[in-house]
Amino acid sequence: MRSEAKHRLTCYLSGVHSGPNPSPGLGVAQSLRQAFPHARLVGVDYSVESSGLHSDVFDDIWVQRPWKEMRLPVYQAAIQEVLDGGAFWFSGQDLEVEWLTTSLADRSRAFIPSPEALRQVGKPTISAASKLPLSIPDFISAERSDWDLHAFCREHGWRVWVKGPNYEAMRVRDWPSFRHARTVMSDIWGTDQLFVQRHVLGIEESVALCAYQGELLDCVHMRKHSQTHEGKTWAGQVSEVDAALVEPLREVIADLEWTGGAELEFVRGNDGTLNLIDWNPRFPAWIHAASFAGHNLPAKLIEAAGMGTAALTPFLGNQFTRIVTEIPVRGTHPLPAVRDPLDEWKVGSKHPSGMPDLARRLSSALADGKKAGGEEQKRRAAPTMPAALQWDLNEALVDELPTPRRLLLPRTAQERFARVEHALTSQSVSGVELGFGYSMKTNPHPSLVALAEGAGMFAEVISGAELRQALASGFPPERVILNGPAQQWPAGPAPDSALMAAFADSPQSFARWLREGPPAARYLGIRLRPVTLDSSRFGTSFGSPKRFAETVALLKSLPPEQEIGTHFHFASDVIGPARWMEVYESVIHWAEAIQQGVGRPIRCLDVGGGWFPDDFDREMLPRLEGLMAAAAALLPELAHFFVEPGKAMAQPTMALVTTVLEVRRTREGATEAVVDAAISDLPMAPFYPHRVYGHSAGGEWEALGGGGDRLVGRICMETDILASDLALPDSLEVGDRLVIGDAGAYDASMAYNFGRGILDDACC
Amino acid sequence: MTPVAEMTPVTEVMPAAEWAPWAAWAPSTLSHHDRECCTTARAWFLAMNRSMWRGHGGPAWIAQRFPWGPSRWPLYWCDAMEAEEVDCGAHAALTIEAFQARGIHVVPVQLVQRQEPHHLLHFHGRWSADGASPDWAGEGAAYHEACATLLDGRVEVWDATVSSWLSPDQLRGVRSIAAVRIGGTIATGEVVTWRGLEISLGEWVSPAGVAGEG
Ligand SMILES: Cc1ncc(COP(=O)(O)O)c(C=O)c1O
Ligand SMILES: [Zn+2]
Numbered sequence: 001m002r003s004e005a006k007h008r009l010t011c012y013l014s015g016v017h018s019g020p021n022p023s024p025g026l027g028v029a030q031s032l033r034q035a036f037p038h039a040r041l042v043g044v045d046y047s048v049e050s051s052g053l054h055s056d057v058f059d060d061i062w063v064q065r066p067w068k069e070m071r072l073p074v075y076q077a078a079i080q081e082v083l084d085g086g087a088f089w090f091s092g093q094d095l096e097v098e099w100l101t102t103s104l105a106d107r108s109r110a111f112i113p114s115p116e117a118l119r120q121v122g123k124p125t126i127s128a129a130s131k132l133p134l135s136i137p138d139f140i141s142a143e144r145s146d147w148d149l150h151a152f153c154r155e156h157g158w159r160v161w162v163k164g165p166n167y168e169a170m171r172v173r174d175w176p177s178f179r180h181a182r183t184v185m186s187d188i189w190g191t192d193q194l195f196v197q198r199h200v201l202g203i204e205e206s207v208a209l210c211a212y213q214g215e216l217l218d219c220v221h222m223r224k225h226s227q228t229h230e231g232k233t234w235a236g237q238v239s240e241v242d243a244a245l246v247e248p249l250r251e252v253i254a255d256l257e258w259t260g261g262a263e264l265e266f267v268r269g270n271d272g273t274l275n276l277i278d279w280n281p282r283f284p285a286w287i288h289a290a291s292f293a294g295h296n297l298p299a300k301l302i303e304a305a306g307m308g309t310a311a312l313t314p315f316l317g318n319q320f321t322r323i324v325t326e327i328p329v330r331g332t333h334p335l336p337a338v339r340d341p342l343d344e345w346k347v348g349s350k351h352p353s354g355m356p357d358l359a360r361r362l363s364s365a366l367a368d369g370k371k372a373g374g375e376e377q378k379r380r381a382a383p384t385m386p387a388a389l390q391w392d393l394n395e396a397l398v399d400e401l402p403t404p405r406r407l408l409l410p411r412t413a414q415e416r417f418a419r420v421e422h423a424l425t426s427q428s429v430s431g432v433e434l435g436f437g438y439s440m441k442t443n444p445h446p447s448l449v450a451l452a453e454g455a456g457m458f459a460e461v462i463s464g465a466e467l468r469q470a471l472a473s474g475f476p477p478e479r480v481i482l483n484g485p486a487q488q489w490p491a492g493p494a495p496d497s498a499l500m501a502a503f504a505d506s507p508q509s510f511a512r513w514l515r516e517g518p519p520a521a522r523y524l525g526i527r528l529r530p531v532t533l534d535s536s537r538f539g540t541s542f543g544s545p546k547r548f549a550e551t552v553a554l555l556k557s558l559p560p561e562q563e564i565g566t567h568f569h570f571a572s573d574v575i576g577p578a579r580w581m582e583v584y585e586s587v588i589h590w591a592e593a594i595q596q597g598v599g600r601p602i603r604c605l606d607v608g609g610g611w612f613p614d615d616f617d618r619e620m621l622p623r624l625e626g627l628m629a630a631a632a633a634l635l636p637e638l639a640h641f642f643v644e645p646g647k648a649m650a651q652p653t654m655a656l657v658t659t660v661l662e663v664r665r666t667r668e669g670a671t672e673a674v675v676d677a678a679i680s681d682l683p684m685a686p687f688y689p690h691r692v693y694g695h696s697a698g699g700e701w702e703a704l705g706g707g708g709d710r711l712v713g714r715i716c717m718e719t720d721i722l723a724s725d726l727a728l729p730d731s732l733e734v735g736d737r738l739v740i741g742d743a744g745a746y747d748a749s750m751a752y753n754f755g756r757g758i759l760d761d762a763c764c
Numbered sequence: 765m766t767p768v769a770e771m772t773p774v775t776e777v778m779p780a781a782e783w784a785p786w787a788a789w790a791p792s793t794l795s796h797h798d799r800e801c802c803t804t805a806r807a808w809f810l811a812m813n814r815s816m817w818r819g820h821g822g823p824a825w826i827a828q829r830f831p832w833g834p835s836r837w838p839l840y841w842c843d844a845m846e847a848e849e850v851d852c853g854a855h856a857a858l859t860i861e862a863f864q865a866r867g868i869h870v871v872p873v874q875l876v877q878r879q880e881p882h883h884l885l886h887f888h889g890r891w892s893a894d895g896a897s898p899d900w901a902g903e904g905a906a907y908h909e910a911c912a913t914l915l916d917g918r919v920e921v922w923d924a925t926v927s928s929w930l931s932p933d934q935l936r937g938v939r940s941i942a943a944v945r946i947g948g949t950i951a952t953g954e955v956v957t958w959r960g961l962e963i964s965l966g967e968w969v970s971p972a973g974v975a976g977e978g
Contacts, residue, residue, distance in 0.1 A: 270820040531815045545808040545845045552804065586815035593811040597804060 009036050009307050014044035015092025016052030017353050020228045023092040026052035027288035028298045033057055035299030035310035048333045049352040068357035076103045083109040094166050095358045097281045111260035111301050113281055121279035124195045132248050134276040142194035146689035146706055147383035157576025159199040164189045175688050190360030202269040207241055208284050210297040212304035214257040216250045218297055220290040233286050235321035238293035289320035379727045380706030383691050388412045393701045399737050403659040404677035413653035417455040423621050424456055429628040435642045437481045439609050440466045442646025443748045449473045460644040464492045501604055503527050503567040507540050510554045523565035523604035530583045533570055552597035566591045569608025577619040592634040601637035609644040616648035647745035654744030656681055660736045670708040671728045678713030679720045680754040684747045693739040694729055715755035783876045783943050786907040791872035791948050792853025794841050801842035813862045823862040824927040832925050834896035855924035856909035873910040873921050876943040905942055912946050919956045932961050932971040943970050
């Protein structure tokens with residue numbers, strides 16, 4: 001044991017867990033130990049399971065009650081006493097910093113920023129960074145309506161994160177995983193103040209700095225070389241910060257009057273942009289690597305506070321890696337007894353320092369008078385209600401219909417089809433004719449098919465049955481496009497004249513055409529499978545030159561007078577419009593390569609459907625001219641360009657009217673309404689948000705906002721949930737009508753009979 | 765941080781025996797059968813390049829699609845595109861095509877990189893087993909190829925095999941650069957800058973300034 005000096009430097013380091021997601025306390029302690037060998041270092045944490053407490057770098061440890069149960073004023077007074085006694089406090093936890101900065105009467109010996117500075121570095125805006133040459137990736141508050149959130153995710157191609165206000169982020173890939181992440185995150189952190197941010201593809205880097213009363217003392221740059229599954233640094237390289245960043249950073253730090261450590265985490269995008277993800281008000285866990293690379297930031301804080309001169313930290317290298325090793329647990333602080341497992345899923349805690357508990361305490365402290373625990377439920381914004389829908393619902397006398405009932409919305413439908421009709425006349429590229437093929441399978445309702453016909457659309461069909469229905473609905477063969485893997489099913493008479501186009505779904509189908517005679521069509525072709533989406537079951541793969549050559553050879557075998565075309569389809573609501581545009585760009589280059597290989601021009605390009613209605617209106621229709629021009633530039637003899645919208649036309653045109661059978665209030669204060677519709681009437685319920693409408697106090701229809709309420713269906717299936725994350729009206733009663741919109745596409749065509757006491761006729 | 769102020773001609777700093785065998789090598793190029801086999805293979809590669817790489821950074825898809833391994837030379841387009849692995853010469857040649865297809869000016873880069881001496885037997889064994897020449901691997905050093913984008917007199921060196929940009933300041937250890945030649949066999953006298961270092965195109969030089977260090 002070292003002898004106790006009179007005015008011995010004493011530092012408390014809180015947040016010392018050292019695991020795959022470590023806190024910085026251990027690294028700060030190691031750095032201080034090198035700079036001030038005789039300092040007294042005290043490790044602080046909120047559970048003996050925080051592993052760094054057992055490191056021998058600490059002279060002493062101070063284990064607190066868990067955040068969940070401690071008396072915050074008692075702890076605050078104890079810390080103040082420690083500081084008043086001349087010690088310094090290095091906080092290693094964002095939330096602890098947030099708590100300390102507002103609760104300490106005198107911050108001078110705690111290396112933490114002011115509440116105002118902290119506010120300015122808060123996520124996701126990080127307003128302090130506006131003067132830095134960094135950009136903040138697009139984000140949206142999770143308190144917006146589900147409709148808007150879904151649109152944001154589509155816009156970013158489902159490369160998005162759901163993030164908490166302090167930390168933790170979950171990657172989401174589709175609507176179900178989004179909803180799951182939102183629930184998990186708001187449960188863990190006890191807040192609805194989540195946000196959704198786009199993912200930035202690039203290299204993860206950060207800048208660690210230390211500042212004292214607004215003076216930037218030092219900073220270093222770190223590039224991650226490898227990371228854990230959670231994205232935490234495992235190995236990296238420390239270097240100087242780019243001069244272009246240091247100077248503005250110095251000014252920002254001065255403006256903020258920053259004291260303490262900080263870490264700016266950013267992603268260097270492939271396009272060279274620097275995207276700021278986070279500004280943490282504390283040192284990063286890799287801080288000791290900066291020290292042995294020649295920048296001992298914790299020591300500089302102590303020097304700035306006038307506590308002497310640091311011993312030189314020897315330069316050991318600028319690259320670092322972590323290792324895993326065992327150390328003995330302190331005899332004075334044995335591990336807690338192993339608990340009998342409650343259930344096999346909950347093994348250990350991801351947060352041994354109890355941060356989520358502190359988060360919940362801080363957020364309920366902020367919520368002040370408001371009763372914690374549900375009663376005062378948080379509500380998210382309602383989407384706006386389309387005017388045509390208001391008109392349709394009023395006309396339909398919704399309250400008098402037998403339910404459940406799917407309702408065709410005539411004015412809404414007319415508006416949809418009028419859009420393509422308008423595009424047909426307004427978008428043109430010389431020599432290329434634009435056509436829209438209504439995807440019959442999406443919803444073959446006679447009224448919609450008639451509207452499509454009337455709007456000058458083509459019929460896009462995927463079976464003999466659909467083909468004959470299109471012909472019977474008044475489409476002449478030259479206004480039909482035939483696709484899909486089962487075009488010959490069910491067998492039936494061939495049309496009298498040639499179709500507009502037919503595309504084989506696979507090289508095998510095409511080979512069958514060559515053997516048995518292809519359908520009579522102005523254009524024949526084969527569906528391509530975009531190479532970046534090679535897991536698709538459809539189309540011919542171009543994953544290797546052999547496959548590509550096979551396709552070229554098949555097309556070459558067509559009679560010389562046959563005109564050829566190319567087709568692809570990939571749902572843009574799955575990959576997002578932006579990535580769809582990239583796929584499109586690559587497809588037209590493949591078409592060019594095919595054209596060269598076959599030695600015959602591609603004269604028809606069919607880009608399929610898969611557009612979410614709003615994206616179709618905002619992203620697709622206005623770009624058509626550009627898309628056609630890009631294709632025509634590579635395919636000079638292009639004559640026809642087809643788009644095959646299905647849900648973009650049909651989805652808004654039908655709504656499901658349902659009656660409330662029972663209203664349940666749950667223990668958490670949420671409402672659950674049992675209705676007479678079921679998941680079998682709305683099979684797409686889990687996959688995208690459906691806007692729900694109810695009567696306002698004034699009797700008008702209005703869209704419901706978001707919250708913790710649910711609409712559950714009439715059948716005995718756990719999955720029979722029509723809508724969750726909804727805010728139902730407080731006045732909701734048995735017998736009330738609710739309208740679920742956006743139910744006119746696959747909700748209509750894929751609805752099934754379960755729970756109606758009938759079976760379809762497919763069995764004998 | 766850059767510890768080297770200028771490039772030294774490699775002849776002054778490296779024992780001739782270590783690098784001389786490679787000094788005369790020309791950058792690798794793929795061969796073409798002048799038939800449909802190679803025409804289709806090249807058309808496929810260019811369309812793939814469009815699909816897999818947007819033109820930012822480097823075409824990392826190439827080494828992902830064709831991991832590093834032995835190639836037999838001369839290497840024809842049709843064989844390269846069906847190969848499961850290709851060597852760094854093929855990586856570099858394909859990368860040059862990829863950059864050029866995106867309208868980016870590139871020149872070949874040849875390197876001598878330090879290697880663990882005891883890896884030599886593995887390299888020789890693996891290449892010989894495939895009927896490929898192992899001459900690129902020496903004891904403690906190996907011949908390697910990459911390419912450099914050239915814009916306004918500045919180069920950045922893209923190493924397709926490891927899918928990253930190289931830096932001249934790694935002076936020690938495995939894969940550090942003992943010698944480099946940018947721009948192929950013909951010395952034009954044109955000088956370019958690589959991350960602060962001036963280099964004459966077509967001349968072998970050493971960024972380390974000291975041979976055999978480390
Ligand atoms: C070839 C083709 N065209 C059009 C569509 C219509 O798609 P959506 O209803 O998603 O617009 C589909 C749907 O799967 C399709 O496969
Ligand atoms: Zn060939």
